[in-house]
Amino acid sequence: MELLRAGLEDPRAWKQAVDAVSSFLPEGVFYFTEEGARLSAIDPSQVVLVDFFAPKNVFTEYETADASIRVPLDLGEYTKILSRASTDDRLLMVLEDVNLFVALERSDGSLRREFYIPLMDVPDRGADISPTGGTVTVRLLARIFKDALKDAVLFSSAAVLVARGDVFMVEAKGQGGTARTVARRGENVSIEGGPEAVSMYSLPFLQNIVRPADPDSFVELSFGSDTPLKVSYAVGGVNLTFYLAHMIL
Amino acid sequence: MELLRAGLEDPRAWKQAVDAVSSFLPEGVFYFTEEGARLSAIDPSQVVLVDFFAPKNVFTEYETADASIRVPLDLGEYTKILSRASTDDRLLMVLEDVNLFVALERSDGSLRREFYIPLMDVPDRGADISPTGGTVTVRLLARIFKDALKDAVLFSSAAVLVARGDVFMVEAKGQGGTARTVARRGENVSIEGGPEAVSMYSLPFLQNIVRPADPDSFVELSFGSDTPLKVSYAVGGVNLTFYLAHMIL
Amino acid sequence: MELLRAGLEDPRAWKQAVDAVSSFLPEGVFYFTEEGARLSAIDPSQVVLVDFFAPKNVFTEYETADASIRVPLDLGEYTKILSRASTDDRLLMVLEDVNLFVALERSDGSLRREFYIPLMDVPDRGADISPTGGTVTVRLLARIFKDALKDAVLFSSAAVLVARGDVFMVEAKGQGGTARTVARRGENVSIEGGPEAVSMYSLPFLQNIVRPADPDSFVELSFGSDTPLKVSYAVGGVNLTFYLAHMIL
Structure with a gap:
């Protein structure tokens, strides 16, 4: 009996967004509801909360046998399968009893690649999203932030x-020297709220968070002084939001 | 005294085909005869028999002092030299007493690179090619098989x-899940013989065997149920054939 | 107080030339004078003497507060910063009391990246450049020498x-075989002096020395029989000269 049937004509955005999530979460539970597919969880080190949401309209085929279908997966294995999709593959996912069936199909029907991955025993980790207390919202080109x-x-x-007046800055200091990027409000940078926000975050986490963002797209950063950071952006039609704990300045 | 003189205007196919062979055989004996150059040997693990044949017409220059000239080489060293050939290099090989002389020459004669590699003491391993008992022959685009x-x-x-009716399948199962490619008879896949063939083979060996095949060229697979697999394809004008032992299902 | 202010509209040549130097010298002292910027030093293994000279006209901005400004740097850290420059970045260096300030600025002023690296305590190593006693000067395309x-x-x-008559050769022999490049005097190779020069040098050092040379530019080699080798070439407007000790033949 099919509990879920979800298809994507172009699997690229789904693949990249799942890949982003899997860099933080070894395993995770997707919920497929009438709104779409969501996965929310805290990473094992409890430093970052990941929220993945693919609205129903991203899918070209979408049927659920129930109001909410739970799909607990080993995200490492699932990502490996998605990595095998070519741009001309159609992606189909069907939930059967204890397996998720994934098919990659060429548009002309000549070739069909089928995968089965067993559902995992993943506990639901409470991942209630709470406001970050961010006082400033910076929207900037992903390329600038990545650089x-x-x-x-x-x-x-x-x-x-640091957000202050017309300027958004990223600063790092070490024994070898100091680096500081100064981006001014303009075409590629907008800054709202204020007057000031200053917080410190882990660089490896920040880099993993923005890795899948298209350099020419925009990312939104919300933070205050000594507060967590909220990072949001879209990959294709999939919305990714991350809440990253701050470090003590 | 020159025992052998063989030249290639474009060394690419030769280079790729030798490279394929050297991934299985650390050393090998080329025989240059009136028909062309052949190397047949079983790999040290006794799992795959390699047959390399470059017909005389592949060469732009070809002279042998005898009916059959034996050239035993360290294929690792020989491959390293060939890897240094550019597309605008002419390749010349001359067998002198105890060395193979290899020259790479630019067409305008401005630059000549010369290499000498000593002949090795390589025993002839009996590599009689016997029929595999294959009951089905599948011919398909290398790209599909590689994927x-x-x-x-x-x-x-x-x-x-698995070859069965109109379908050729490649299947693998593990703890993490199952993968299955289903290719139907059509433009890119032909299936002859039958009614059915099912055999299991080592994946690393299969991948090494087809690595040098151009993705847009065809490879031919002959196998039966619990039989060795014969894989053949051409790289440039060089014919490569591999016989791979099956595993117990 | 600014002791030095030096700017480059296009930092690529500077970056590549500094990178070449840093592969031999972990640290070094730049002297900025009325002529330009120079760094001369012997590598820690005492095998190669490096001479880097960027004439003043390479810079688009150049001001020194004194006849000779000494800038001792950790070249590893400095190279890491330069590696972050894009082709559309303007490079500005300002010497303040104990730090070198480096700025990378987009032409439209929208983005400014600032770095501070502390000056190091680097002793001046005597690096008097003495003639090599080279009897032959070979000028050839970098691509040929690199190959x-x-x-x-x-x-x-x-x-x-080996330089002899109309021919320049590079030879290497080992257990696995022999390699010899024979380049004749012509469009891409000029040979002056003679009648003969034969010397042996370390290959890893030779490869590091010519790495930053544009393959389509020329490098100049001066050497005699059992003498050091002088290698010179330009990267952008920066002149690089290396003196490499010979090995016993």
């Missing part, structure tokens, strides 16, 4: 984000 | 090849 | 350079 993080990582494993 | 092997390797180190 | 070194490294960690 700033690469600069910062030269000298430290932590970066201080 | 199927990449899918399979996600979950196992062995794959089951 | 010859790659051939040679297949069989040995040392190469013999």
Whole structure:
């Protein structure tokens, strides 16, 4: 009996978004509801909360046998399968009793690749999303933020984000030197709220969080002074939101 | 005294085919005869028999001082030299007493690179090619077979090849899940013989065997139920044939 | 107080030339004078003397507060910063009391990335450049020399350079075989002096020395029989000269 049937004509966005999530979560539970597919969980180190949401309209086929279908998966194995999808493959997922069936099909029907992965015994981790207390919201080109993080990582494993007036800065200090990116409000950077926000975050986590973002797309950062950071962006039609704990300045 | 003189205007096919052979055989004996150059040997693990044959017409220059010239080489060293050939290099090989002389020459004669490699003391391993008892012959686009092997390797180190009716399948099962490629008879797949063949083979060996095949060319697979597999294809004008032992299902 | 202010509209040549130097020298002292910026030092293994000189006209901005400004740096850290420059970044360096300030600025002023690296306590190593006693000067396309070194490294960690009559050769011998590049005087190779020069040098050092040279540019080699080798070439407007000790033949 089919509990779920979900298809995507172009699996690229789904694949990239799942890949982003799997870099934090070894396993996870997707819930397929009338709104779409959601996965929310805290990473094992309790530093980042991941929220993945693919609205129903992203799918070209979408049927659920119940109001909410639970699909607990080994995200490592699932990602490996998705990594095998070509751009001209149609992706179909069907939930049967104890397996998720995944098919990759060429548009001309000549070739069909089938995968079965067993459902896992994954406990639901409470992942209630609470407001971050962010006082400033910075929206900027992903390329600029990614470059700033690469600069910062030269000298430290932590970066201080600063929003002040017309300026958003990423700073890192270490024994070898100091790196600071100064981005001014303009075409590629908008800053709202204020007057000031200053918080420190782990650089490896920040880099993993923004890795799948298209460099030419925008990412949104919300934070205050000594508060967690909320990062949101879309990959294709899939919305990714991350809440990252701050470090003590 | 020159025992052999063989030249190739474009060394690419020769280079790729020798590279394929050297991934199985650390050393080998080429025989240059009136028909062309052949190397047949069983790999040290006794799992795969390799047959390499470059017909005389592949060469732009070809002279042998005897009916059959034996050239025993360290294939690792020989491959390293060939890897240094550019597309605009002419390749010349001359057998002198105890060395194979290899020259790479630019067409305008401005640059000549010369290599000498000592002949090795390689015993002739009996490599009589015997029929495999294959009951089915599948001819398919190398790209499809390579992709199927990449899918399979996600979950196992062995794959089951199945030919049945209109369908050729590659299957692999492991703890993490199951992968199955289903290719139907059509433009890119032909299936002859039958009614059915099912055998299991080592995935790393299969992947090494087809690595040098151009993805847009065809490879031919002959096998039966619990029989060895014969794989043949051409790289440039060089014919490569592999006989791979099956595993117990 | 600014002791030095030096800017480059296009930092690529500077970046590549510093990178070349840093592969031999973990730390070094730049002297900024009225002529330009120079760094001369012997590598820790005492095998190669490096001379880097960027004439003043390479810079688009150049001001020194004194006749000679000393800038001792950790070249590893400095190279990491330069590696972050994009082609559309303007590079600015300002020497303040104990830090070198480095800025990378987009032409439209929207983005500014700032770095501070502390000055190091680097002793001046005497690096008086003495004539090599080279009797032959070979000028050839960097691509040919780089290819010859790659051939040679297949069989040995040392190469013999030979200039004799119309021919320049690079030779290497090892247990696995022999490699020899024969380049004749012509469009891409000029040979002056003579009648003959034969010396042996370390291949890893030779490869590091020519790595940053554009394959389509020319490098100049001066050497005699059992003498050091002088290698010179330009990267952008920066002149690089290396003096490499010979090995006993």
